[in-house]
Amino acid sequence: MSSINENTFEPEITVFMCIYCAYMAADTAGALRIKYPGNVKLIKLPCTGKTDRRYLLEAFEQGADGVCVVGCPIGNCHHVRGNERGLARVKHAKKILDDIGLGGERLQMYFVSGGMGNTFANAIRDITKRIQELGPSPLKATQSKKQE
Ligand code: FES
Numbered sequence: 001m002s003s004i005n006e007n008t009f010e011p012e013i014t015v016f017m018c019i020y021c022a023y024m025a026a027d028t029a030g031a032l033r034i035k036y037p038g039n040v041k042l043i044k045l046p047c048t049g050k051t052d053r054r055y056l057l058e059a060f061e062q063g064a065d066g067v068c069v070v071g072c073p074i075g076n077c078h079h080v081r082g083n084e085r086g087l088a089r090v091k092h093a094k095k096i097l098d099d100i101g102l103g104g105e106r107l108q109m110y111f112v113s114g115g116m117g118n119t120f121a122n123a124i125r126d127i128t129k130r131i132q133e134l135g136p137s138p139l140k141a142t143q144s145k146k147q148e
Helices: 021-031 053-061 082-100 117-134 138-147
Strands: 013-018 040-045 066-071 107-111
Touching (some): 013 021, 021 066, 021 117, 053 066, 053 082, 082 107
Parallel strands (some): 013 066, 066 107
């Protein structure tokens, strides 16, 4: 049983985002002062096509309870089909997470346009809520047992 109170559990979320639509949407959210959960680590990528399964899995090793990838809408990637490649890697990484028992639902991909500050904020709220329901990453429990 987790020592963390479910009601106060604030998940750590790692967000991989492209520097085009996703970053602009995050910037728009900031400019419009749209609030979203603050316990996020933002990592910029030139395009979600640069998403590497290893980056996604290492984010969990480094303490993330949930990870998401945010990119341009399908058909609007600045690198043509990079977001489709990114989505394929996210799907593969979700399967790996299921296979190793961490749970593929801890990883999500979202698509936003640059002006969609609200949509970006909603994506962060969505992944945060999902992870709050799932609880802390099982990897954290394993790591803290090793330290005991
Ligand atoms: Fe945004 Fe490719 S440049 S997903």
